[in-house]
Amino acid sequence: MPLLLTEEDVRIVLSMDDLIVAMRAALEQFSARAVVQPVRSVVEVGLQRAAFAVMPAFIAEPPVLGAKLVTFFASNARAGLPTHLATVILLDSMTGELIAIMDGRFITEARTAAVSAVATQALAQPGAGVLAVIGSGVQARSHVDAIGRVRELREIRAWSPDAGRLALFVRETTARSRVAVTAAASAQAAVDGADLVVLATAAREPVVRSAWIADGAHICAVGACRPHEREMETALLARGRVFVDSRAGALAEAGDLLIPIAEGAFDASHIAGELGEVAAGTVPGRRSAAEVTIFKSLGMGVEDVAAAHLAYQKAAERGLGRGFVL
Numbered sequence: 001m002p003l004l005l006t007e008e009d010v011r012i013v014l015s016m017d018d019l020i021v022a023m024r025a026a027l028e029q030f031s032a033r034a035v036v037q038p039v040r041s042v043v044e045v046g047l048q049r050a051a052f053a054v055m056p057a058f059i060a061e062p063p064v065l066g067a068k069l070v071t072f073f074a075s076n077a078r079a080g081l082p083t084h085l086a087t088v089i090l091l092d093s094m095t096g097e098l099i100a101i102m103d104g105r106f107i108t109e110a111r112t113a114a115v116s117a118v119a120t121q122a123l124a125q126p127g128a129g130v131l132a133v134i135g136s137g138v139q140a141r142s143h144v145d146a147i148g149r150v151r152e153l154r155e156i157r158a159w160s161p162d163a164g165r166l167a168l169f170v171r172e173t174t175a176r177s178r179v180a181v182t183a184a185a186s187a188q189a190a191v192d193g194a195d196l197v198v199l200a201t202a203a204r205e206p207v208v209r210s211a212w213i214a215d216g217a218h219i220c221a222v223g224a225c226r227p228h229e230r231e232m233e234t235a236l237l238a239r240g241r242v243f244v245d246s247r248a249g250a251l252a253e254a255g256d257l258l259i260p261i262a263e264g265a266f267d268a269s270h271i272a273g274e275l276g277e278v279a280a281g282t283v284p285g286r287r288s289a290a291e292v293t294i295f296k297s298l299g300m301g302v303e304d305v306a307a308a309h310l311a312y313q314k315a316a317e318r319g320l321g322r323g324f325v326l
Helices: 008-015 016-031 076-078 106-121 137-148 163-178 185-192 232-238 249-253 255-263 275-280 301-318
Strands: 003-005 042-044 050-059 064-072 084-091 098-103 130-134 155-159 180-183 196-199 220-221 241-244 272-276 293-296
Touching: 003 301, 008 098, 008 106, 008 301, 016 098, 016 106, 016 137, 016 275, 016 301, 050 301, 064 076, 064 241, 064 301, 076 137, 084 301, 098 106, 098 155, 098 301, 106 137, 106 220, 106 275, 106 293, 106 301, 130 185, 137 163, 137 301, 155 185, 155 293, 163 180, 232 255, 241 275, 249 255, 249 272, 272 275
Parallel strands: 003 098, 130 155, 130 196, 155 180, 196 220, 220 293, 241 272, 241 293
Antiparallel strands: 042 050, 050 064, 064 084, 084 098
């Protein structure tokens, strides 16, 4: 009988520490070509250019088959709803039978941050501890949690164009963290001298400039997931050593890369490697203390399916969820 897991069920069983381990394994398997995964299929919805995407994946060992259905409606924020909503399904890899349906909103939130933690482990300087967060939504919150598990944070600075949401983010993050959290007056003030930078915005134009970023910094850029959007200016991408989750996905969807390529600033070879290759040791990561490293994250179906399979296993062990008949 298939299992139905709510967001609360998924929250109970998925810990960030477990997710970081699972995401590293999924990334390595993807880059080792042990995963079958097409570039996600995206349908544009309505005049507001909302998006509906389908993200299937099959992991060969252990065998896991599934897909995430995800929507992005920016207008939801005005109605007090999450802008990103998702559902993940798991199927029996031998028969195709439905195994589980679960809420994917929290999976998206948590696995994205866990992947950034893997990137930070692999690419940031060992002593990095000053974190700048540009954005104040769920990804900003989850990234503070995840990155704090792989680097000892000494200071957190945040900036968002929405002063009310920024103040709330600072209050909530301060309450959960033993690290000083401050609201910066601008994006430039937030990133000035920071050795860890998270870009988690809905921006369509650059929110950071190369001149603002210190030598030796590591950037995790998780917003701007469509070809016409970007969070970083061309000069910063040209300056940095750039890594992606998927080359194919980045060259189809990442405006942060596609726009500079169209401008002639560099070509596809500027991508130094996939994160899974760095994690596996087949591609070198940071090469010097002064180098700026950039991880451009788009998210992949294999991450969602691996996270959902972990949630399914742990929920089954604890007797959580509800069986149902179609």
